[in-house]
Amino acid sequence: MTPLPLLVDLLRILGVIRRRRPRLLKSGYPGKRDLQSFNKVLTQPLDAKTFRSLQDSGYILFLYELGYQLDLFEEKQGQLRLNEEHCFDFFSSSYLQQQRVLQETFPGMVLWNELHEVPALVKLPDDEDTSLIDPWRTSSVLKARQLLTEALPSLLETPKTTEECTDWLLEHLSPQINIAPQDDSDVYPRLAFQENKKSRTPARFPEDQARLEGQFWEVLLTQSLHWMGWIESDMQGAWVLTQDFLVPRSNEEETTYPQTPSLLVQANLECLLFPSPHTMTHIYQIEKFCKPLDGDQLLRYRFDKDTFSNALQQGLSYQQCVDFLSEQSRIPIPENVLQVLKSWYNQCNQIVISKKGAILEASNKEELDQWTKEVLQGLPSVRLDDTHLFIPSHAHKQLRKKLQKRHVQNIDYDQPPSRFINVNSQLRIDVEVLKQDIFAQEFLSKIAKIVTLTPQRATYQITKETLTQAIEDGKHVEEILEFFETRAHIFPSTARLRLESLTRHIGNVYAGQAELFLTEDEESMDRLLYEGGLSVHLKRIGPAAALIVTNKRKEFESLLESFGLPNQDHPNPSNNALWEPEDT
Known part of the structure; x- marks a missing residue:
């Protein structure tokens, strides 16, 4: 079907x-x-x-x-x-x-x-x-x-x-x-x-x-x-x-169709989905962790690292993906496909964020060593890396008692990230350290250089050099923009523009002197440009507005005089002389 x-x-x-x-x-x-x-x-x-x-x-x-x-x-x-x-x-x-x-x-x-x-x-x-x-x-x-x-x-x-x-x-x-x-x-x-x-x-x-x-x-x-x-x-x-x-x-009773395998998982990391009475259910499941291919998009998919990683971050487990593929595949899943999925899972699973536990973050290895020895002694925990410690949920009450007198942030991962950043038009970033999430410090250090740092506040500066290096290291402009959109109190349009220009998302520009030519309505501009032959002297910038080409000024004035059109000292432009800018 x-x-x-x-x-x-x-x-x-x-x-x-x-x-x-x-x-x-x-x-x-x-x-x-x-x-x-x-x-x-x-x-x-x-x-x-x-x-x-x-x-x-x-x-x-x-x-x-x-x-x-x-x-x-x-x-x-x-x-x-x-x-x-x-x-x-x-x-x-x-x-x-x-x-x-x-x-x-x-x-x-x-x-x-x-x-x-x-x-x-x-x-x-x-x-x-x-x-x-x-x-x-x-x-x-x-x-x-x-x-x-x-x-x-x-x-x-x-x-x-x-x-x-x-x-x-x-x-x-x-x-x-x-x-x-x-x-x-x-x-x-x-x-x-x-x-x-x-x-x-x-x-x-x-x-x-x-x-x-x-x-x-x-x-x-x-x-x-x-x-x-x-x-x-x-x-x-x-x-x-x-x-x-x-x-x-119709009044006919619903037919119950048996579940039959409808996938063909191939060794080239592609997957074919054959039509069946349960097609929409299968599409709903597979599109959570597979990327549709161009062409016959309804039935062909590819295992893609970004899509698979996003699925894991959204709560889908590696085992759920493998179980679905195993149940629905008409042939055994090729071993290389399982190995690739497992390797992607391991990369995503190096640091675990679990709703059934808490993650404690320290600013450096020595600080976490000290906390583990002096404050957290006796608590069940798993060392994730030099600065992060995972504590299971059954030990939360003990953890809260030990940290009651210490200012440690409790992050709720069911909610969107809190807003703790101020950005100005010069891309100077002011951070409320106690409110930042565990990813922010590392992310900011890759796109900006630190200027000042105190236990409460930190200041960073984004430069062309830091952005260039970040992009060379694999960061995308869209990823950087989304970071500020979700974590900044206000992300000014001037800051966005400067950021995009530094990353070459805005092309080269030119600023120079030019003279403006206005008519009272769009029809007059159309006639002068196309019937009067003024198109070689003007660059149109709106329904009733144009710029005069610099080296054509004298010819332009002579042509206007030949039409009997004097240059008015006090213009009366149309209400819609310029084209309306596109919404953003």
């Missing part, structure tokens, strides 16, 4: 949430960096240039809202966190149960609004409504979705083209919904058609009803229902119902 692409994409977005724990913006939604991470893991990534935020990301917004309605993740302390128990229950359930849950969930997706996806239709701003959800029209959209879901068997009793479907829906379902205005006005509230770059025409009732509601029904069909996997096009391009829609609505 071939897995539904929608569920595979949803599962991979959940994997990003598990790894990154995205921080939410003031709007309550993930930022652009996390949105890009969502897009990269899709089986067919979208063109990243077509969206700037979750609100206009189309399919990604659809998946995000579906996962939220299924209660697969939640907001906690300003971050997105997976609800692992619900994820396991949903993806481990049978195909029939999953499809029935999807059919129950789809009509109630309030964040996703097909009306906003209608081509050329824009939602006019409203000072009283700044939310992503359109509350006064949401009920109409939800009702339309419910009606269409129920009417699908009648609609597609025979195959129909999109146009035929739209005509049928306008006749049979449109009278039952109320997208039209509530009062006596003939204008749809806050909806308009973007006819061209400069012109918006209010959507009117009833003359625009067929156009507006027809395109609304078309989006519901070609996007929402098609993404859900309930309809597909036949050889003639007409829409037909799929078994994913029909089977859950």
Whole structure:
């Protein structure tokens, strides 16, 4: 049984949430960096240039809202966190149960609004409504979705083209919904058609009803229902119902399928997953510790050190991975694969962080030796390295008594790292030593040089030399940025910019003198550039703004005079003279 692409994409977005724990913006939604991470893991990534935020990301917004309605993740302390128990229950359930849950969930997706996806239709701003959800029209959209879901068997009793479907829906379902205005006005509230770059025409009732509601029904069909996997096009391009829609609505009892091995683990560290009634359950398990390969991404995986290490850090054990592979593989696991996984496990397991114990950290070997001899004598413990000691949970009461009068930090690994760093625009770092976690000191020492150090505070300075050395040693810019994003009280944009420029993530720049040329509107600029031949004299920087090429100044002034255009002493620029900068 071939897995539904929608569920595979949803599962991979959940994997990003598990790894990154995205921080939410003031709007309550993930930022652009996390949105890009969502897009990269899709089986067919979208063109990243077509969206700037979750609100206009189309399919990604659809998946995000579906996962939220299924209660697969939640907001906690300003971050997105997976609800692992619900994820396991949903993806481990049978195909029939999953499809029935999807059919129950789809009509109630309030964040996703097909009306906003209608081509050329824009939602006019409203000072009283700044939310992503359109509350006064949401009920109409939800009702339309419910009606269409129920009417699908009648609609597609025979195959129909999109146009035929739209005509049928306008006749049979449109009278039952109320997208039209509530009062006596003939204008749809806050909806308009973007006819061209400069012109918006209010959507009117009833003359625009067929156009507006027809395109609304078309989006519901070609996007929402098609993404859900309930309809597909036949050889003639007409829409037909799929078994994913029909089977859950039938009265037939659920068939119990025996568990049969569906994996083929190969010696080249690749793994093939064959379709079966339990495919989604197996994908849910294997994508925790294997990396999907390009091409046929649904069925081919590769054992990857980073992915495997991340799985171990998220709580998956080496034995759980091996047991799953052994149970599901059609042939014995090649010995070299087991050796590689074991070596990766050993590397990750050199220092253990256990929820069933405590880790005591000292600043140097001598200090830990002294503590072990004078303070911790008699306590069961395991020496991890020169500066770290592991103490099992059954000895915690004794440990607390011995350390009661000493200022030793208790780190809760179930919570995100505490924020103990201040960063200024010059990349000078001030650290609250007593609050830092056990990884911070080592990490900072690899990317910065220490300036001052006291028992309470430490100061570091990042330089080009320290960053260059860190990157040569294997650190990634994204890893450094994430460190400051999760541990700094505030990570200033100026500090981020300086950090990225030092690591060559921002290309070379040039600063020099230039003269500005402004017009009163975009149309005037277009005509002067393309009809008046000024494009060789100007470098456009906005709809109604350009820079004058330095060595073309005299020719430019002469050309302006020939058009009878005087140079105004007091400019009257357009309100949108410059292009709006992209959100970050």
